[in-house]
Amino acid sequence: xLHSPDIRxxxxxxxxSTLTRLENCAECPVRSFSICSVLDRSDLDDxxxxxxxxxxxxxxxxxxxxxxxxxxxxxxxGLVRQYRVLPNGRRQIVGFALPGxxxxxxxxxxxxxxxxxxxxSDACRFxxxxxxxxxxxxxxxxxxxxxxxxxxxxxxxEQLLQVGPRHADAKIASFILLMRRRWANVLGVVSPxxxxxxxxxxxxxxxGLTIATVSxxxxxxxxxxxxxxxxxxxxxxxxxxxxxxxxx
Amino acid sequence: xLHSPDIRxxxxxxxxSTLTRLENCAECPVRSFSICSVLDRSDLDDxxxxxxxxxxxxxxxxxxxxxxxxxxxxxxxGLVRQYRVLPNGRRQIVGFALPGxxxxxxxxxxxxxxxxxxxxSDACRFxxxxxxxxxxxxxxxxxxxxxxxxxxxxxxxEQLLQVGPRHADAKIASFILLMRRRWANVLGVVSPxxxxxxxxxxxxxxxGLTIATVSxxxxxxxxxxxxxxxxxxxxxxxxxxxxxxxxx
DNA sequence: CGCTAGTTTGATCCGGGTCAATGCTGGTGG
DNA sequence: CCACCAGCATTGACCCGGATCAAACTAGCG
Numbered sequence: 001x002l003h004s005p006d007i008r009x010x011x012x013x014x015x016x017s018t019l020t021r022l023e024n025c026a027e028c029p030v031r032s033f034s035i036c037s038v039l040d041r042s043d044l045d046d047x048x049x050x051x052x053x054x055x056x057x058x059x060x061x062x063x064x065x066x067x068x069x070x071x072x073x074x075x076x077x078g079l080v081r082q083y084r085v086l087p088n089g090r091r092q093i094v095g096f097a098l099p100g101x102x103x104x105x106x107x108x109x110x111x112x113x114x115x116x117x118x119x120x121s122d123a124c125r126f127x128x129x130x131x132x133x134x135x136x137x138x139x140x141x142x143x144x145x146x147x148x149x150x151x152x153x154x155x156x157x158e159q160l161l162q163v164g165p166r167h168a169d170a171k172i173a174s175f176i177l178l179m180r181r182r183w184a185n186v187l188g189v190v191s192p193x194x195x196x197x198x199x200x201x202x203x204x205x206x207x208g209l210t211i212a213t214v215s216x217x218x219x220x221x222x223x224x225x226x227x228x229x230x231x232x233x234x235x236x237x238x239x240x241x242x243x244x245x246x247x248x
Numbered sequence: 249x250l251h252s253p254d255i256r257x258x259x260x261x262x263x264x265s266t267l268t269r270l271e272n273c274a275e276c277p278v279r280s281f282s283i284c285s286v287l288d289r290s291d292l293d294d295x296x297x298x299x300x301x302x303x304x305x306x307x308x309x310x311x312x313x314x315x316x317x318x319x320x321x322x323x324x325x326g327l328v329r330q331y332r333v334l335p336n337g338r339r340q341i342v343g344f345a346l347p348g349x350x351x352x353x354x355x356x357x358x359x360x361x362x363x364x365x366x367x368x369s370d371a372c373r374f375x376x377x378x379x380x381x382x383x384x385x386x387x388x389x390x391x392x393x394x395x396x397x398x399x400x401x402x403x404x405x406e407q408l409l410q411v412g413p414r415h416a417d418a419k420i421a422s423f424i425l426l427m428r429r430r431w432a433n434v435l436g437v438v439s440p441x442x443x444x445x446x447x448x449x450x451x452x453x454x455x456g457l458t459i460a461t462v463s464x465x466x467x468x469x470x471x472x473x474x475x476x477x478x479x480x481x482x483x484x485x486x487x488x489x490x491x492x493x494x495x496x
Numbered sequence: 497c498g499c500t501a502g503t504t505t506g507a508t509c510c511g512g513g514t515c516a517a518t519g520c521t522g523g524t525g526g
Numbered sequence: 527c528c529a530c531c532a533g534c535a536t537t538g539a540c541c542c543g544g545a546t547c548a549a550a551c552t553a554g555c556g
Binding site for chain 1 (some may be wrong): 302336338340342354390393394397399400401402403404408409411414456
Binding site (some may be wrong): 416434457458460461464479 | 511512513514515521
């Protein structure tokens with residue numbers, strides 16, 4: 001039942017992705033809304049010393065569930081999917097990390113989920129030990145991290161409402177609104193254009209739907225003049241209709 | 249679709265629940281595994297000064313989604329359900345708080361979910377402002393809180409796997425195993441007896457099933473000699489069978 | 497131009513939702 | 527002590543939405 005075909009990520013050692021020195025963090029596009037926002041100029045210099053910029057091709061892995069958590073990441077561009085795979089082969093995506101999002105600090109030493117790039121992406125990569133050392137010396141960063149964790153928890157709760165037993169239209173409509181909100185936060189403007197860089201399978205594995213139902217539902221919404229389907233995303237035509245659907 | 253009948257909590261002002269002074273925190277049954285575990289003897293005295301013990305009758309509310317978060321809670325006995333209600337009336341339980349669990353510190357100032365007592369329960373109640381002040385003076389408590397938040401996030405991810413599109417048997421089996429694990433943590437021993445103090449409706453609203461399906465599935469498991477149904481919970485008869493089912 | 501991966505679309509089936517009746521249990525008052 | 531009642535839980539009959547299986551289509555890309 002509902003197995004996710006071909007979800008195997010590309011196993012690629014980190015060394016094969018580009019690793020370059022972090023420069024001008026101050027001009028970083030995600031600076032203002034990522035965890036770094038609480039660091040002042042001089043802290044930022046120290047911070048950039050311990051991190052490296054890493055580039056990831058589509059499907060390449062940031063880390064895997066069950067493995068030692070030896071590095072943490074701050075996404076700067078692209079889209080990273082966080083997921084767990086059930087014993088039966090089904091994949092549940094437990095979150096999409098957008099630019100500015102922070103990931104890789106699990107409860108213990110072991111990653112509790114896997115993460116890979118849905119599309120070509122960049123992230124700042126910090127060795128765990130160095131990051132924890134820095135954290136020790138900058139307690140206000142811990143407060144910011146705690147904030148990030150509680151808001152990640154709130155988003156997970158939001159997702160619980162979506163994944164549960166709701167109609168496919170409602171799930172898709174909520175998903176569109178969620179992505180609209182989250183991209184608005186990154187791009188700085190609300191726009192009827194909602195980028196959906198992830199594939200249909202990813203949307204399905206996030207919402208608990210099959211690829212077939214995702215496709216059917218999107219096209220039903222298109223027929224009803226609620227959205228337009230464009231390459232790499234959708235355009236909201238009738239926002240009220242989408243909002244109404246999302247309620248059920 | 250799947251509306252939750254009669255989920256209205258009892259609206260009861262906090263003042264009507266018993267509020268007594270916190271005494272001998274050192275002998276508190278949940279001390280060793282709750283957030284207080286990081287506080288030493290003298291810290292604990294200060295901490296107990298700002299809190300009060302509150303008792304809650306079944307269905308009485310700790311706090312409501314959307315309201316000002318003016319107090320945080322540490323459950324000491326009973327069972328607290330955390331939930332959100334969708335516009336269509338369906339209730340999604342986003343977590344059960346067992347003795348030792350901590351709740352009530354949302355991302356912002358506003359509660360992002362509601363919480364009420366599933367059965368008669370007790371909790372330590374701390375005014376938000378006083379708690380944050382104490383937190384300011386005890387940075388290691390913040391580290392413990394961050395730990396609690398990340399592990400709550402991991403549990404939420406776990407729940408996402410359960411709520412998704414799985415067979416009813418698999419959901420129920422996973423739920424039984426989850427509750428077994430969590431009670432073991434509280435009681436200090438693993439036991440084939442798994443207390444389920446919450447009602448069928450609560451289990452359904454946690455897993456995304458109807459009351460009818462929960463009941464049917466439990467009785468199917470009983471017919472298959474996998475469990476026994478006893479008052480206030482179940483007894484695992486064939487653990488292997490349950491574990492096998494939980495995988496699918 | 498043809499290959500491949502992803503997407504769309506159709507036909508069929510089944511698990512679990514819905515509706516509704518019945519059963520059980522514990523508390524209350526006569 | 528028992529009749530009654532209210533709140534859950536159980537059980538049955540039926541139906542529908544979305545999963546499944548499979549085929550056709552499309553868009554990049556070498």
